[in-house]
Amino acid sequence: MTGWTADRMPDQHGRVAVVTGANSGLGLVTATELARRGAHVVLAVRDTAAGASAAGRIGADVEVRELDLASLESVRAFAAELSAAHPAVDLLVNNAGVVLLGPRRTTADGFELHLGTNMLGHFALTGLLLGTLAAGHEPRVVNLSSITHKGAHLDFDDLMSERGYRASSAYGRSKLATTVFGLELDRRLRAAGSPIRSVLAHPGLTRTNLTPRAWEHRGRLGRVLATIGLLATQPVEQGTLPQLRAATDPGVRGGQFFGPAGLAETRGRVTEARLSREAADPAVGARLWTAAEKLTGVSYL
Template sequence: MAEWTERDIPDLSGRVAVVTGANSGLGLVTATELARHGARVVLAVRRVEAGEEAADGIRRTTPGAKVEARHLDLGSLRSVRDFAKEVDGDFRAVDVLVNNAGVLHLGPRRETDDGFEAHFGVNVLGHFALTGLLLGALGRAEAGRVVGLSSTSHRGARLDLDDLMGRRGFKPRQAYGRSKLACTVQGLELHRRLERAGSPVRSVLAHPGICRTNLSTRAFEDKDPVSQAIDRATQRVFPSVQGGARPQLHAATAPGVRGGLLYGPSGFREFRGPVAATEPAPAATDPETGRRLWEAAEELTGVRHP
């Protein structure tokens, strides 16, 4: 089978896509390609001015591109609710939701506006709430998709359901891995619930492997030495952000994608290589863990998925 590339993205004219964290990195590449292939793309960003600059850049490279920036702070449940209400009211349907935004290696321990540990609050709970609030719009699409962003770091992580906020022995890199394991657990649990409900919406996961993204360099300036070393190494060795975005673009657009799968690079240790379906870590696939984490997320956010 030939390697999947951006050339394989079908015509997306008439479809609406929402991409979180779309002003830079993987999110910007994803939004650009979706717009290039005809989708109307909402750049969901914390800093609207950065989102407007990104939208202008997309329009310059793709004349006629339908892109717009809207404010979304995943560290604030109020902002998530306001954004979702606005999008749900402005569009007949949302065809694709790419939960791309995230924070990485934040230290020391910090909290969101709602008092959640920052990695868990933004990467997990913010996207959980957003997905639930947009499920109605996704259900109105012919075949809506939710793409959750996992990471190779989910494989070495451990989820402590009794300490989701990381109050015991907080370490930034562990907190990030834990959040990505939780994202993977939730993506698979959403798939189970959608299937049981007979919904046409698909929940798909993707991870970029390791690539030269600016996610870690956008983290707080007091990064630990290990994170700084990782930044330097990835700049020299691993693929560009364009290559890193391919798994989530595949998950968002490829006709044969099935719910409940995790797409990522198929090469050595899934760091790089052609896009393929990969196996999530066993810790991510346990339905009981999925149920318990789901119920905890509902209680923490106050959002119940319809």
């Protein structure tokens, strides 16, 4: 397999990078590669013990900070403490996410758990860190999308999926919302003349700890489905490449979207990925932005 690899990452010495969900899976590989290239990496994790274990495995210039994206109180505390410790941040990788196939659950603030964690938590975090990012050197924000965004639709009359809840659909909607957010952020950053670039990536079908966890409530059938899922996916090191390119490639432009080039964008070398029509619609972006500001109480740009 040819194409962009982690070895093509430029030197990251002198840069401060924040990676959410950095204790496992895509986040751990992202943090490891950034640290390997010299960045000071903040592991933003819900479980600090798991974060400390990950920091030990990385064995480089990293620090662990607590962040629960399912709690706006935690997001605000993290942003305040991080900005006090690091007046300038060069990179924010909004990697963390949840995927559940069980009954409907909510965040500490009453949001549907997928939307609240995967999108609204990151929306609030990015807004609260915007000044800190603007002070960075060639700063950028990377949001992690999914190929599932292409089959999703945002119902603005039922953003919290209270009617006819299906976990797989709620996850897809949360990733569509994340994608819409990243693109609308790019539009607003450009309009404001900000130095920050907003870029997106998705990992295709990648083996992470979320793969078996998503099926664990289904018992024996779930274990069979999880095994099939593992066989159909690519290694996490390959799945991480789109977001590493989005985060570090000097030629990346704001608004670009990276993913695998293989069949249906499920695996393979890194290329520019395709967006759904709804994701790319500026009217949808503006409407979601207004809703997200109201829900989170975080306003910016």
